[in-house]
Amino acid sequence: MSAAGRSSNRPGVRSTRGRPVRGGIQRSPRRWLLPVAMSVVTVLVLALYYSPILGVRSVQVDGLAAVPERTVLDTAGIELGNPMLQVDSEAIRSRLGAVPEIADSEVHLQWPSTVRLEITERVAVAYVPADGPGESGVRLIDAAGVPFRTVPRPPAGLAQLRLGDDRADGVRTAMIALTALPADLRAQVTEVRAERPQNLFLVLAGGRQVHWGESTAADRKAAILVPLLTRSGQVYDVTSPDLPTVA
Template sequence: MNASGRASRRPGVRSTRGRPVRGGVPRPPRRWLLPVAMTVITAVVLALYFTPILGVRSVRVEGVAAIPEGTVLDTAGIELGNPMLQVDSEAVRSRLGEVPEIAGSEVHLEWPSTVRLEITERTAVAYLPADGPGDSGVRLIDATGVPFRTVPRPPAGLAQLRLGSDRAEGVRAAMIALTALPPQLRAEVTEVRADRPQNLYLGLTGGRQVHWGESGDAARKSAILIPLLTREGKVYDVTSPDLPTVA
């Protein structure tokens, strides 16, 4: 208040007291917009899920060499025309896992209409004579010890497993030893003998033999064996990595 008792006014500012505010009464919020938007979104999702608007038009298989592509497609069970949103990736992977030759798989949805199946095949590192009723040939075994395919004759470069009574434990011990070897040395192994899983022998090309012993310390034994094989001999003993011998 100034000396005359009147409220001071700032220059350029006019009072609106007693005057109607321009623009009228503020509009209420449009509450109907949210329900409408949710209805539209729901309709779109239902249309995509239950109709072939975005249906599967193609299924592409990658990573197979020995497995027929038709086997993968039939096992995956993905029907053309089914909505992409109904493709159950976990169920597809589970079905593909029933194929012995498949070590793993990935299912990729590539919008708008393609499903890509990425397959990892098992790779043989050893073999066993086929022993089922009426079987002939050999059973290929991968690095995890899984027998996955029967073939008429063993491929070159694979080791034969000669096992005792405890076959499962013998395979496990043999795979630990084989997979510890570098690829170039593994290719020289012609057989792995495991009369007892705790006492392994590796037969090498040239009539050489490695007394491996138990499966423990596999990485250390492999590292010692590489320079040890440069020495003349027929039997290379790494059962005790601290005291390797050549005879």
């Protein structure tokens, strides 16, 4: 047996291309670098989570028109100095959702120290007389049918809703019709009669009426109504979009 063959059988010796390598298995330093790196990252994350080093220094509010900024800040409940990583965006959005005038909100963390609140306010498209205990004036209603604010008098360009016993269905049907109309035509609607939600009437400035009927095919009815109103008449019937009439 040759010397090379004998050396390959000796303990602690490995042959690499015929060259003996002594010292047994050598461990790579990469095996302990990963655990150390993970430990360092964990310590840093914990330090940032509990430390005020990257704490909230300011709160910015965007999108306000009617809601006071102080109302938003107080409701959001964001404490200055708290670590940014402890800001609970969903909890903040939930609290802001309790403000009647706010339709939606978004919470953005702007590092290193600013929380930005993006607010979407409700926009009134109709109103009903305020009828709560001790209330006077009118209640504004947005496109989703949500009453959200009481004001002393109706703003210009809004339609009054006249509702029957089924108020919820009446509001829903009225909103479907109003939001289907182009903005300039909607501004001409002074009244929506929804005493019977499935037999809706719109009253326009000047006294002309639109017999809308059910809430179905709202977009088609609105598209037909625009040219139909160029014809002389007092009652414009779009209950059947295939057979609109003017009387």
